[in-house]
Amino acid sequence: EVQLVESGGGLVQPGGSLRLSCATSGFTLSNYDMHWVRQPTGKGLEWVSVIGTAGDTYYPGSVKGRFTISRENAMNSLYLQMNSLRAGDTAVYYCARGRWYYGSGSYIVFDVWGPGTMVTVSS
Amino acid sequence: DIQMTQSPSSLSASVGDRVTITCQSSHHISKSLNWYQQRPGKAPKVLIYAASYLETGVPSRFSGTGSGTNFTFTISNLQPEDFATYYCQQYDDLFTFGPGTKVDIK
Numbered sequence: 001e002v003q004l005v006e007s008g009g010g011l012v013q014p015g016g017s018l019r020l021s022c023a024t025s026g027f028t029l030s031n032y033d034m035h036w037v038r039q040p041t042g043k044g045l046e047w048v049s050v051i052g053t054a055g056d057t058y059y060p061g062s063v064k065g066r067f068t069i070s071r072e073n074a075m076n077s078l079y080l081q082m083n084s085l086r087a088g089d090t091a092v093y094y095c096a097r098g099r100w101y102y103g104s105g106s107y108i109v110f111d112v113w114g115p116g117t118m119v120t121v122s123s
Numbered sequence: 124d125i126q127m128t129q130s131p132s133s134l135s136a137s138v139g140d141r142v143t144i145t146c147q148s149s150h151h152i153s154k155s156l157n158w159y160q161q162r163p164g165k166a167p168k169v170l171i172y173a174a175s176y177l178e179t180g181v182p183s184r185f186s187g188t189g190s191g192t193n194f195t196f197t198i199s200n201l202q203p204e205d206f207a208t209y210y211c212q213q214y215d216d217l218f219t220f221g222p223g224t225k226v227d228i229k
Binding site (some may be wrong): 034035037044045046047050057058060061085094096101105108109110112114116 | 125153154155158159161166167168169172173218219220222223
């Protein structure tokens with residue numbers, strides 16, 4: 001069974017750091033782009049980062065320079081290092097697998113998601 | 124950055140109804156748009172990819188159309204398990220989700 005399970009969430013003070021992990025199973029991690037997506041309580045989804053199969057990384061402006069995504073394929077694990085945390089980073093953080101389709105064009109979906117881990121930034 | 128808008132932000136409907144949600148992008152994104160369903164306390168689930176293709180295993184009452192900047196998502200014959208929040212997502216330039224549309228019971 002394909003599965004993602006996040007861990008590492010918790011309460012952290014503003015300006016602090018936290019490292020999230022995503023344990024994967026049931027598929028070959030090295031074959032897939034992997035993403036982090038967050039959701040503040042009662043609000044919508046925000047894409048946070050992607051790491052490609054070649055290790056290329058991308059971020060939106062809201063976290064660029066503060067968050068770092070990485071992967072360890074041999075350990076079937078994905079990570080998100082979060083520094084200089086702010087109250088606005090408080091959210092449930094999901095890891096998600098990116099699956100590409102190739103037909104008349106290239107299409108990508110986030111086809112498998114973990115249950116999420118809660119990060120609270122507060123003093 | 125590409126911004127996404129959805130309308131309505133919420134709607135009330137009855138079992139058996141036809142429901143339509145629209146999504147608009149700030150830039151032309153061709154057909155680089157997905158639709159997700161999220162039930163309370165659960166992770167999102169992809170329903171439609173590339174604007175109109177049904178993800179494997181998703182019931183045919185879900186459908187999507189559109190290209191460029193304007194997209195539509197439809198649920199025909201609304202079922203009890205369809206009461207949820209729906210998000211569009213563009214992947215033409217990185218990734219952006221729409222703000223969501225909550226479908227609840229009338």
